[in-house]
Amino acid sequence: MISLRGVGKSFGGFRALDGVDLEVPAGRVQGLLGPNGAGKTTSVRVLTTLLEPDDGDALVAGHSVRTEPHEVRRRLGVSGQYAAVDDKLTGHENLTLVGELYGMRRREAKARAQELLEHFRLDTVPRGQRAGTYSGGMKRRLDLAGAIVARPPVVILDEPTTGLDPRGRRDTWDAISDLAAGGTTVLLTTQYLEEADELADSIAVIDAGRIIAEGTAGELKAQAGGSRIDVLLVPGAPPEGALRAVAEAAPGAEYDQRAHRITASAPDGPETLRRVLGRLAAAGEPVAEAALRQPTLDEVFLKITGTPGAARLPAEASTGRSDS
Numbered sequence: 001m002i003s004l005r006g007v008g009k010s011f012g013g014f015r016a017l018d019g020v021d022l023e024v025p026a027g028r029v030q031g032l033l034g035p036n037g038a039g040k041t042t043s044v045r046v047l048t049t050l051l052e053p054d055d056g057d058a059l060v061a062g063h064s065v066r067t068e069p070h071e072v073r074r075r076l077g078v079s080g081q082y083a084a085v086d087d088k089l090t091g092h093e094n095l096t097l098v099g100e101l102y103g104m105r106r107r108e109a110k111a112r113a114q115e116l117l118e119h120f121r122l123d124t125v126p127r128g129q130r131a132g133t134y135s136g137g138m139k140r141r142l143d144l145a146g147a148i149v150a151r152p153p154v155v156i157l158d159e160p161t162t163g164l165d166p167r168g169r170r171d172t173w174d175a176i177s178d179l180a181a182g183g184t185t186v187l188l189t190t191q192y193l194e195e196a197d198e199l200a201d202s203i204a205v206i207d208a209g210r211i212i213a214e215g216t217a218g219e220l221k222a223q224a225g226g227s228r229i230d231v232l233l234v235p236g237a238p239p240e241g242a243l244r245a246v247a248e249a250a251p252g253a254e255y256d257q258r259a260h261r262i263t264a265s266a267p268d269g270p271e272t273l274r275r276v277l278g279r280l281a282a283a284g285e286p287v288a289e290a291a292l293r294q295p296t297l298d299e300v301f302l303k304i305t306g307t308p309g310a311a312r313l314p315a316e317a318s319t320g321r322s323d324s
Ligand SMILES: Nc1ncnc2c1ncn2[C@@H]1O[C@H](COP(=O)(O)OP(=O)(O)OP(=O)(O)O)[C@@H](O)[C@H]1O
Pocket: 011, 014, 016, 034, 035, 036, 037, 038, 039, 040, 041, 042, 043, 081, 191
């Protein structure tokens, strides 16, 4: 349903996309995961016919962005990295306008607009209020609603949750899951492994304009060495004894001085954690916290590229900031 075939794009002498290949079958949710500047938005712009590739081609439902851009656009719903809503119109007017642009009758477009405002919890806003007064998260939700007004078979979302607070992110995830359940093919870009993990059937990791890894979230994490153990030391305690005890049960354990924490690969998962705790207890080393966890996106990048990668999902405590 979505296909990138050897897509290359340069800006001046800079190679933003360096031969990107990607196939997304119908009904799948594909994650395109990468750090700032990796080429995610450039890929989206090629797919949405906003940018012509220098090399290769991109197809949507079998139609080429080069030779049939109109056919491509008819099948696409798009929500960009920065919400593109008209600040001077209300939410309802914004969505009605989009519906009409897609050829709906006015009455139908209005009904669809109302349905989507309810779905995205934007129906509590006083009806006459302009979108310009919306918070960043509300604008993102309105923009996402705009992408699906016409029920397109393919939806492309560029960082749909960047800048949203936890509630907004959860709502957006639900909306994307609903789309997928309805059979829509979705390509979503993200900087967060957790987000791709939550939503995507398959993840392609992009870095410096190339796809450097592909697979399910589980496969990518396994590439990064599987589960890990964190042992947080008691404040002020010297780390040497605890590090020795952990390393006996989990070879390769490392001490992070800044976090006052020991981290190790846990090839046997809970069993490794149990052994580590046993050694620590036997050595009489107190610990503040110990946990088994999945590798972070940083660790995945480090393993695959040899360099640290992208951001982690902002802490649950973060508040809704506007798009950035
Ligand atoms: N119009 C342009 N002119 C020059 N350079 C560009 C242009 N568009 C993108 N680039 C460069 O191409 C690279 C890829 O940019 P792109 O916007 O695709 O990254 P991204 O993966 O979307 O990053 P982010 O997570 O920050 O949105 C960057 O180095 C960027 O500076």
